[in-house]
Amino acid sequence: MKISNQKCIRRLSLKNMVATKARNIIAIIAIALTTLLFTALFTIMMSISKGYEQSNFRMVGTSSHGEFKRLSKEQYELLKEDEGIEEYGLRRIVGVGSSQEFLKNYTEISFMDENTTKWGFTTPTTGNLPKEGTNEAAADTRVLKILNVPLELGAEFSITMDVDGKETTESFVLSGWWEYDLVSPAGNVLIPHSRLEHIFEKLNTEFIDDSIGSYMMTVMLKDSRDIFGEMSEILGRNGFQAMDKSADNYVSIGVNWGYASEGIFGDMDTGTLIIGILILTIIVLTGYLIIYNIFRISVANEIRHYGMLKTIGTTGTQIRKIILIQAMVLSIVGIPVGMLLGWGIGGVLTPYVIEQLNGVMDAGTSISPIIFVFSTIFALLTVLISCFKPVKIAGSVSPVEALRYTEAVSCNKTRTGKRGTSLWGMATANLAGRKGRTLLTVLSLSLSVLLFTITITFVNSFSIDKYLSGMAAADFQVSSAEYFNVTMGWTVDNAMSMDEIEQFSALEEITDSGITYGIDWENSPRAFFEEETVRARMKAYGYDSDSIEETMKSEKEFAESYKDGKYQGKISDIVQIVGMDPFCATKLTVTEGDITRIFGEEKAIAVTEDSLLKVGDKLCVSYLDKSELVNQRTSEVYAEYEDIPEEEWPDIITNEEWHEEEYTIVAKVAGMDILGYRFSFGEKLLFSSQEMLANTTEVAPLYYLFDVDDEKEAQAEVFMAQYTENSPLGYDSKAVVAEEFKSFNRMFLVLGCTLSFVVALVGILNFINIVLTGIVSRRKEFAILQAIGMTGNQLCRMLVFEGLLYTAGASAMAVVLNFLTIPMGKVIEKVFWFCEFRYTIVPMLISVVVLSAIGIVIPMITYQILIRKSVVERIRETE
Amino acid sequence: MSILKTDELKKYYGTGENQVRALDGVSFQVEKGEFVSVVGTSGSGKSTLLHMLGGLDRPTSGMVSIDGQDLSELKDDALCIFRRRKIGFVFQNYNLVPSLNVYENIVLPVQLDGRVPDEAFLKTIVDTLGISEKLNSLPNNLSGGQQQRVAIARALVSKPAIILADEPTGNLDSRTSQDVLGLLKISSNKFAQTIVMITHDEEIAQLADRIVRIEDGKILARE
Ligand SMILES: Nc1ncnc2c1ncn2[C@@H]1O[C@H](COP(=O)(O)OP(=O)(O)O)[C@@H](O)[C@H]1O
Numbered sequence A: 001m002k003i004s005n006q007k008c009i010r011r012l013s014l015k016n017m018v019a020t021k022a023r024n025i026i027a028i029i030a031i032a033l034t035t036l037l038f039t040a041l042f043t044i045m046m047s048i049s050k051g052y053e054q055s056n057f058r059m060v061g062t063s064s065h066g067e068f069k070r071l072s073k074e075q076y077e078l079l080k081e082d083e084g085i086e087e088y089g090l091r092r093i094v095g096v097g098s099s100q101e102f103l104k105n106y107t108e109i110s111f112m113d114e115n116t117t118k119w120g121f122t123t124p125t126t127g128n129l130p131k132e133g134t135n136e137a138a139a140d141t142r143v144l145k146i147l148n149v150p151l152e153l154g155a156e157f158s159i160t161m162d163v164d165g166k167e168t169t170e171s172f173v174l175s176g177w178w179e180y181d182l183v184s185p186a187g188n189v190l191i192p193h194s195r196l197e198h199i200f201e202k203l204n205t206e207f208i209d210d211s212i213g214s215y216m217m218t219v220m221l222k223d224s225r226d227i228f229g230e231m232s233e234i235l236g237r238n239g240f241q242a243m244d245k246s247a248d249n250y251v252s253i254g255v256n257w258g259y260a261s262e263g264i265f266g267d268m269d270t271g272t273l274i275i276g277i278l279i280l281t282i283i284v285l286t287g288y289l290i291i292y293n294i295f296r297i298s299v300a301n302e303i304r305h306y307g308m309l310k311t312i313g314t315t316g317t318q319i320r321k322i323i324l325i326q327a328m329v330l331s332i333v334g335i336p337v338g339m340l341l342g343w344g345i346g347g348v349l350t351p352y353v354i355e356q357l358n359g360v361m362d363a364g365t366s367i368s369p370i371i372f373v374f375s376t377i378f379a380l381l382t383v384l385i386s387c388f389k390p391v392k393i394a395g396s397v398s399p400v401e402a403l404r405y406t407e408a409v410s411c412n413k414t415r416t417g418k419r420g421t422s423l424w425g426m427a428t429a430n431l432a433g434r435k436g437r438t439l440l441t442v443l444s445l446s447l448s449v450l451l452f453t454i455t456i457t458f459v460n461s462f463s464i465d466k467y468l469s470g471m472a473a474a475d476f477q478v479s480s481a482e483y484f485n486v487t488m489g490w491t492v493d494n495a496m497s498m499d500e501i502e503q504f505s506a507l508e509e510i511t512d513s514g515i516t517y518g519i520d521w522e523n524s525p526r527a528f529f530e531e532e533t534v535r536a537r538m539k540a541y542g543y544d545s546d547s548i549e550e551t552m553k554s555e556k557e558f559a560e561s562y563k564d565g566k567y568q569g570k571i572s573d574i575v576q577i578v579g580m581d582p583f584c585a586t587k588l589t590v591t592e593g594d595i596t597r598i599f600g601e602e603k604a605i606a607v608t609e610d611s612l613l614k615v616g617d618k619l620c621v622s623y624l625d626k627s628e629l630v631n632q633r634t635s636e637v638y639a640e641y642e643d644i645p646e647e648e649w650p651d652i653i654t655n656e657e658w659h660e661e662e663y664t665i666v667a668k669v670a671g672m673d674i675l676g677y678r679f680s681f682g683e684k685l686l687f688s689s690q691e692m693l694a695n696t697t698e699v700a701p702l703y704y705l706f707d708v709d710d711e712k713e714a715q716a717e718v719f720m721a722q723y724t725e726n727s728p729l730g731y732d733s734k735a736v737v738a739e740e741f742k743s744f745n746r747m748f749l750v751l752g753c754t755l756s757f758v759v760a761l762v763g764i765l766n767f768i769n770i771v772l773t774g775i776v777s778r779r780k781e782f783a784i785l786q787a788i789g790m791t792g793n794q795l796c797r798m799l800v801f802e803g804l805l806y807t808a809g810a811s812a813m814a815v816v817l818n819f820l821t822i823p824m825g826k827v828i829e830k831v832f833w834f835c836e837f838r839y840t841i842v843p844m845l846i847s848v849v850v851l852s853a854i855g856i857v858i859p860m861i862t863y864q865i866l867i868r869k870s871v872v873e874r875i876r877e878t879e
Numbered sequence B: 001m002s003i004l005k006t007d008e009l010k011k012y013y014g015t016g017e018n019q020v021r022a023l024d025g026v027s028f029q030v031e032k033g034e035f036v037s038v039v040g041t042s043g044s045g046k047s048t049l050l051h052m053l054g055g056l057d058r059p060t061s062g063m064v065s066i067d068g069q070d071l072s073e074l075k076d077d078a079l080c081i082f083r084r085r086k087i088g089f090v091f092q093n094y095n096l097v098p099s100l101n102v103y104e105n106i107v108l109p110v111q112l113d114g115r116v117p118d119e120a121f122l123k124t125i126v127d128t129l130g131i132s133e134k135l136n137s138l139p140n141n142l143s144g145g146q147q148q149r150v151a152i153a154r155a156l157v158s159k160p161a162i163i164l165a166d167e168p169t170g171n172l173d174s175r176t177s178q179d180v181l182g183l184l185k186i187s188s189n190k191f192a193q194t195i196v197m198i199t200h201d202e203e204i205a206q207l208a209d210r211i212v213r214i215e216d217g218k219i220l221a222r223e
């Protein structure tokens, strides 16, 4: 029985929709546009997340879920049949490059099957994988570069490699190559399986449970939720285990940590989160303003209908259901359309954003179901919120009021004065009679004006000069590519060599230059600070209070025991030191003191602008001179733990020798984020290069900095670009930084304008709706006006006046917002250091012109539709 | 047995100087099967009375009971359900749902109630009212008289305790008015329906079993 009741409500709801075609179309477009915004946002977010994940996979070296390591052939054959494995691939390492060139570039020579190359980013982009039974090989571009192999298919080359302790030199024919990726863990040369067996045979290699020669099985499981657990289970099913290393049936498992990380959203900071929520709010608001208005107007126009349904016994609940069903049907049409468009637009916009993100690659547009699920949820939520009030109004309509509604033609109860005589007066009065919807429409139009004004004002205020002076210290800064890559970071191992610097310094364009030296974290000196200074720094780095207290306690104990308690009460902490040539130091901005004193006779250093240390303070720095591992029993000395036999470990003690120097802090500087390490681990101290080299040993050039002749800047730029293209070096220059800045600028402009544009479309749609419904519901009234002598021209003018009044509200908003940017300018400059506020009238002009145009055009078009029917026809219309 | 009963029914609109006493103490009863017409000049409170009787609006004070049920005891939705089961309405402007066809319009109250219409009964009604040919038409394609007959069919189909008609012939010419009223009276006899009809037309009022006169919100006399 209940069923037929539902069916009846549904039919009423759907039948009624047929009568409101115009509203339906507008509502569908509104819902689609709202969904579009949500989907575009989520698409960008998920695509970034995908790019981030892909970047992680690149760092791991594979996108496979995991690897069973060091299998025998039999184990491999057994495991690959397991039903828990969705897909598998094989990898066997032959050896590692052992000639001089490979010292700094660890390179593996191996066989990989197609799946392994696919997951391992080692599929040749030019040419093919080496064919079985040939002497072909494929390699990445870095390997080929260091071996001086030309990038030509068929090129011949040879590699000297270490195969399980035996050295051999093998020659190959190049069958294909792919671009080397800075973050990948190793260089790769791929050879066919037949060649691998041949080499092993030739060298008579025996491999038992070792990386060389064994079978490495890369696997894809059904899902990535519990990779270690799944893989352990697979082992268990086949009589192996991964827990007890000493047992015979032990098999080592490698899990791809790229799947374990929480993804980019786990790393999201509060700022990004706030921006995200802000954009979501804007979208919900955009959708609300129009969908609410559409349903509010529609309910108002049909209130008589609902009242009549009530007189024949439709309950409020049933009426609410009727409208909600309509909203759902409109959503079912609008949401998929919006999602499709939004996904496309999101895909187009994503590269602009990813370009700005360090450590995230462009891995294409995500098609994660999350995008569509969340878009649907948010779109439906917006529709429901928007319908809430209109539905309530319709549900609680009094049947009597609805009956009376038709009897009274005008909705105004009384009207005083003589306003009604002019066309403007009539237009004003008409709007005043619909204050609610007028306000919503003006707000809806203003929202896009607001976004547009913000976008243009911002972009206009981005100052490239300010940015350059902040981000590019000298004309050129050269270092290892890792130095410029945030995910890698500079180390002594990857640093550029003095030979390379010599090559650059010979360039004739150079007018002035200098080197800055750095040192690895492990070999960095320590300094003795006041307790509060270290506490404050640890807090700023995000340590919890427990670990701070622990550090304080152990460091105090250390200071007591160190050098007879000379530094009792102080706290030692690691310091991040750089040693600069005078030229480099001149590129820093001195905020306090005199930087030149660090190059003088006295023991002087500089600190960063935000340091808690003060100019004039003394700081004692203690350098590690020697650190050795000594066997107490045998007095034998070792350099590293790895060299020591395990049974000797209990007898080993570390023997460290330190020496100290006391320095005066003579200056505070800004700009160390560019001219320092580009990552940080302790208080940053700035030395002269002389002083640093005198006190430390394991140092290397952090970067080489030089200025060139102003006329030759472009020439030098071309040289640098070419030089670094196929080398492990990278560089920053004014031109590079300027390009970065322009791309940031572009992203802001593109995203801002897209958002403004879609929101503007929604606003205009809202406006169309209000004009259309305003005219349709007053058809009869207009017909009567025309019958008593108002000309069509006058009527049209009145409608245009009405339209202009709506858009005048939004235009006024544009003007006010424009003036508001002036006081906001100071804030912009404060928050975004690279901004220099420049007032612009452009967004206001564009807004006013566009608004005026639609204020005139849309009523005129609607009027044309209205006059298709004659006056008599319209007067006689019953509904 | 009286099917409808009011006691000291009052309905005031507005307050103070602007107060309109649309109904000012109306007490009357309608017996089962009776055809009563309510007459009065325009603005005398006829429609207001009908709204109170049908539970479309709440009185300022006083009591209305239909079929033994005190309407003031019912909440909004309950009142709505009571209305679709016990009361049939016929309005001056027909109030048909334009997007539903004649058949759908007629069975709407029954279906809203989650019941299945009694097809045999429905056939008798549409035959009696002469609209059996028009069941698939949309209301806007019918003449005023036909539309009003559909409205009467709709009022009858749920076998209500009482039918309330507010100037059912107000929009019709005099010949059609006679037809429609004739049908209303026939239906009332045939289906033993109780009918309260409002009109300002004396001639039409004469067709009823009894006439109640109302003036300034008060009942004048009985005939
Ligand atoms: N909702 C209302 N608000 C104010 N006054 C009303 C309202 N409804 C009816 N009235 C007034 O009550 C009186 C009776 O109206 P009504 O019952 O419609 O008269 P009738 O149907 O006899 O012409 C009239 O003066 C009318 O103006």
Ligand SMILES: [Mg+2]
Pocket (backbone or CB within 6 Å): B046, B047, B048
């Ligand atoms: Mg009346």
